[in-house]
Amino acid sequence: MNCDEIRAMYLAGETDDLSRAHLVECASCRAVQGDLEIGRRALMDPTIWEEPPAELGDQVVALISGQLTSRKGGADRRERWMRPLAAAALVVVAVGLYAALRTPSPDWEVAMPGTDLAPAATSTVKGWNTDSGTRMIVAIEGLAPAPSGSVYELWLSQGPLHVSAGTFTAAGEIELWSGVSRADFPRLWVTLELLDEDESPSGSTVLDTEA
Amino acid sequence: MGEGISPKVLRRFREGDAGAVRELYDRYGRAVFTVAYRSLGDRSLAEEAVQQTFLQAWRAAGRFDPDRDPAPWLYAIARRVTVDLYRRERRHQSADPSEPEVAVLSQSFEGTWEAWEVRSALDQVPAEEREILHATHYLGLTHEETAERLRIPVGTVKSRSYRAHRRLAGLLSHLREATA
Numbered sequence: 192m193n194c195d196e197i198r199a200m201y202l203a204g205e206t207d208d209l210s211r212a213h214l215v216e217c218a219s220c221r222a223v224q225g226d227l228e229i230g231r232r233a234l235m236d237p238t239i240w241e242e243p244p245a246e247l248g249d250q251v252v253a254l255i256s257g258q259l260t261s262r263k264g265g266a267d268r269r270e271r272w273m274r275p276l277a278a279a280a281l282v283v284v285a286v287g288l289y290a291a292l293r294t295p296s297p298d299w300e301v302a303m304p305g306t307d308l309a310p311a312a313t314s315t316v317k318g319w320n321t322d323s324g325t326r327m328i329v330a331i332e333g334l335a336p337a338p339s340g341s342v343y344e345l346w347l348s349q350g351p352l353h354v355s356a357g358t359f360t361a362a363g364e365i366e367l368w369s370g371v372s373r374a375d376f377p378r379l380w381v382t383l384e385l386l387d388e389d390e391s392p393s394g395s396t397v398l399d400t401e402a
Numbered sequence: 403m404g405e406g407i408s409p410k411v412l413r414r415f416r417e418g419d420a421g422a423v424r425e426l427y428d429r430y431g432r433a434v435f436t437v438a439y440r441s442l443g444d445r446s447l448a449e450e451a452v453q454q455t456f457l458q459a460w461r462a463a464g465r466f467d468p469d470r471d472p473a474p475w476l477y478a479i480a481r482r483v484t485v486d487l488y489r490r491e492r493r494h495q496s497a498d499p500s501e502p503e504v505a506v507l508s509q510s511f512e513g514t515w516e517a518w519e520v521r522s523a524l525d526q527v528p529a530e531e532r533e534i535l536h537a538t539h540y541l542g543l544t545h546e547e548t549a550e551r552l553r554i555p556v557g558t559v560k561s562r563s564y565r566a567h568r569r570l571a572g573l574l575s576h577l578r579e580a581t582a
Contacts, residue, residue, distance in 0.1 A: 198575070199567035203538070223575040230574040233520040234539035236440075243435040247449055248427045251456045252420050258457065339464055 194220050202227045297328075301400050303379055309334055309397040312362070316379055316400075324370045329381075331362040334397060337383060344384045345369075346392055347376035353392055358384070412468035418460060427456060429525070430473065434480045436521040437514045441484045442491075451487055455480040477518050485511070523573035531566035534559060 192200075197210045197220055206214070214220050233239050297317035305312030312334040319326040329345060337343050342358040345367050354376060356369040373379070381398040396402075407429055414422035431452060438451035458479050459466075466475055488511075524532055537548040545563065549556040 195568055195572070198571035199564060202571045202574070203563065203567040223571075226574050226576065227571055229516050230520055230523070230570065231539070233516060234535060235542075236517070237540065238440040239436060239517060239521055239524070240536060240540050241436065241439050241445075243432060243449065243452060244445075247435070247452055248424060248431055250449075251427050251431065251453055252423045254453050254457055255418055255423050255460050256420055258418075258460070 198223065198227060202231055204231060299373060301373075301379065303329070303381070303398045303400045304402045305333065306396050306399055306402045308383075308395060312398055314381075314398050318373055320372055320374075324368050325356075325372055327356060327367050327369065329359075329365045329367060331365065331398070334362040336361040341383055341385055343381050343397065344392070345379065345381050347371055347373065348378040348380065349376045352376070355390075406471050406473070409468040412463070412466070412472060415460065416463040416466075416468070423456065423460070426459075426472070426476075430476050430522070431456075432525055433473075433518045433522040434476065437477065437480045437518050438484045438487075440517050441481075441510045441514060442488060443510060447487055447491065451480065451484050454483045454487075458483060473518075473522065477515060480518075481511075481514060484514075520574065523570055526573060527566055527569055531562050531569070534562045535566050535570070538563060 192209065192213065194213075194217060197213045197217070200206055200210050201214065201220075201224065214224060298320045299318045301316050301318075303314045303316055305314075312331065314329055314331040314334075317328045317330075325347075327345070334343070337360045342360055344358045345356040346353045347356055347369050348354070354369060354371050357367040359365045359367070369376075377400075379400045380392075380396055382392045383395040383397055384393050407426055411422045411425050415426050434452050434455050435448055438455075439445065439448035442448055442451065455476065459472075459476055462479070466472070524535070527535065533552065534548060537543045537551060538545070541551075543551060545556055545559045548563075549559045552559070
């Protein structure tokens with residue numbers, strides 16, 4: 192009898208004198224004896240034999256397909272929603288650039304450190320108060336690119352009131368605009384957002400002036 | 403352990419390809435269910451755990467290297483999901499809402515990796531051999547009783563039993579190594 196046959200017998204609980212003698216002599220078989228013993232006991236455990244319902248696989252496939260559709264739909268909806276906004280932003284940027292060229296020094300500057308979710312990240316925000324709104328240059332380092340299907344979003348907040356200043360996907364020097372002033376909305380923070388229908392801030396804050 | 407899932411399938415799974423989701427479920431769904439059912443002792447909670455496990459795996463798949471064996475990764479997700487469900491149920495059952503978070507898990511959470519490995523190995527044994535293992539180990543039948551129950555010759559029971567045990571012994575031979 193070879194090792195495979197002895198191990199099969201052991202797992203089946205059908206050892207005889209010959210196989211027992213082999214187990215004593217063979218180091219390789221002794222080394223796996225514990226594994227086979229665990230396996231033998233597990234085969235008597237009713238939970239090992241409990242079968243999931245036949246339809247569970249279909250439910251898993253449907254669940255993920257549904258999430259995918261919702262994610263794509265959400266992205267499409269956001270894209271549609273963002274198109275006119277992007278056009279408007281371009282106009283604001285043009286006006287802002289003109290204003291910025293006239294006033295090159297920022298009106299304010301604030302550090303926005305990384306939170307526990309992004310401890311290596313650092314950033315500063317420079318702001319210009321213009322007639323068209325607040326122009327901000329956010330300089331970010333050490334923040335990983337947003338995962339696929341997600342974006343980073345800058346928020347200005349006054350207590351429970353949050354106003355988005357736009358989205359971006361990676362660290363660098365990013366220009367963003369907001370229709371509110373920092374004097375009224377002093378907190379600046381960045382969240383990681385899934386591209387879905389929910390337009391409120393997620394709980395995933397990565398940068399925060401109050402961190 | 404045993405037959406895995408090809409990197410190509412894992413890449414398609416990441417994209418949400420229905421065929422790849424089904425393939426991953428067919429390979430590991432029962433093992434996930436076993437871990438959840440063994441820990442939670444409730445079929446409907448176990449089904450919820452399976453759905454959540456695959457959903458979380460899909461969401462995290464972008465960060466998983468498709469060239470690696472997905473079994474330990476899926477098991478870790480399954481266990482975390484199961485622990486979360488266990489704690490959720492304990493909170494719901496608690497009469498006192500101010501009762502602190504359950505820190506200690508029940509004994510049913512012990513040995514879940516071994517249960518995963520054994521179930522996973524069983525899923526790689528052909529159905530006709532698996533029913534012999536079920537009859538002899540779980541139901542405790544002799545070869546003769548198994549032959550009568552399955553209406554097949556005793557010789558067939560013996561040969562299938564030998565093949566099943568040999569196959570299973572090979573699949574389980576590194577169980578503790580994988581645990582470590």
